[in-house]
Amino acid sequence: MEIRISRNLYIILTIDVILLLLSFYVAHLIRFDFMIPEWALEKFFNMLPYVLVVKTFCFYFFDLYRGMWRYTSLNDLLNVVKASTIAELIVIVIVLYVNRFQDVSRSVFIIDWCLTLIFIAALRVLTRIIFEQFTENISFQDLKEIILNIFKIRSKNSRGVIIIGAGDCGEKICREIREDASLKYHVDGFLDDDLSKIGRKIHGISVLDKIEGLSHAIKSTESKEAIIAIPSLKVEKMRQIVNICREADIIFKTVPSMGELINGKVTINLIRDVEYRDLLGRDPVDLEKEKIGQYLGKKKVIVTGGGGSIG
Incomplete structure (x- = not known):
């Protein structure tokens, strides 16, 4: 030694x-x-x-x-x-x-x-x-954010978010937001359909309600964004949550699915907008556009059916 x-x-x-x-x-x-x-x-x-x-x-x-x-x-x-x-x-x-x-x-x-x-x-x-x-490159504004965070005071430049999912993924995102003052976010609360979690706290932040109570949670906390933090979410449930977010008229993002996470680690940098592939239930079809273009030429076609078959 x-x-x-x-x-x-x-x-x-x-x-x-x-x-x-x-x-x-x-x-x-x-x-x-x-x-x-x-x-x-x-x-x-x-x-x-x-x-x-x-x-x-x-x-x-x-x-x-x-x-x-x-x-x-x-x-x-x-x-x-x-x-x-x-x-x-x-x-x-x-x-x-x-x-x-x-x-x-x-x-x-x-x-x-x-x-x-x-x-x-x-x-x-x-x-x-x-x-x-306190990193070497910390700015005065970052220092201010840290002090405000320590005393639970919200900065005017900080945007409130609701984390949908009070599991391991939601906890990691909450912790990263709390530790990194440069993100300019603060977590207002969690939502989860597990009734045993409602009323409990993660890093001092409450699990407010079930997911369907998003609109009420937004009104009470004045949050600006929602993060869907459930990587193992099934397509039907994802569609349901997306509809709830749209009805609540709030900006919403999601974390990658478990299939997209190579090492299983979730960070704030991986959060992205909800895409069509999240709602399809399968990987999007990658069409060979050049070959199709050569075959069809300047012909007119009609696309029929939900599966997108060409007739």
């Missing part, structure tokens, strides 16, 4: 050491009702070097200094839990071996473990949020 020594690593280590020291000290404050007696304070300073060394070593062992904080994931947070737990157990064993917990409060270690998890995990999550929101 080789780690490249850099200025950033020194900064990370320094911050972690400060947080670990703060965690251990606050644990003593909480344990002794914010009035630490002299004997407990003396024990605090005696144990502090062991605590810092052991925890730093465990953080290193569990690769907490190899990952990039801007991409902090659930796996990284699990490593924080593992490293903190094992480090705390090692410290307890050391204290037990040295003085058999004489004049040492056992509850301090439990409190310290909880605070360590909170401080270390919160720092990494906060770093990721900052990097996701």
Whole structure:
């Protein structure tokens, strides 16, 4: 587990050491009702070097200094839990071996473990949020949008959308809209025909009603657009939803079908207008226009039947 020594690593280590020291000290404050007696304070300073060394070593062992904080994931947070737990157990064993917990409060270690998890995990999550929101090329307008989004204030330049479909696809679209201030959108609500979802929330945004309640949802939220976020939608249901959107007189778009998604990932960039192929139930026929033109020449033809047969 080789780690490249850099200025950033020194900064990370320094911050972690400060947080670990703060965690251990606050644990003593909480344990002794914010009035630490002299004997407990003396024990605090005696144990502090062991605590810092052991925890730093465990953080290193569990690769907490190899990952990039801007991409902090659930796996990284699990490593924080593992490293903190094992480090705390090692410290307890050391204290037990040295003085058999004489004049040492056992509850301090439990409190310290909880605070360590909170401080270390919160720092990494906060770093990721900052990097996701504040990019190098961020403009003043983007910064304004981010601040408004944090405090749930809608910008005048932001267009409200209703997401039809409160599933995985709808959640991904909602999350991307919330995280990318440059999109100039805000999600007003979800619609879904699953009655168990109505009234529940996704990223703090409510599932308002069934899909057929689109008109009422638009009136109550003053949304400008609707996004059909159900890739597995059957043709009959797609036609029904399209008719509901037209009756509501709202701009509507859709995500590609599952057949069009190569890797199964849906992003805001894949959203497009509803096309005839979405309503056909089959792939559109690609006619060989040049050959047909050569065969028909300048003849007049009549197209009859819904299947488009030529007679």
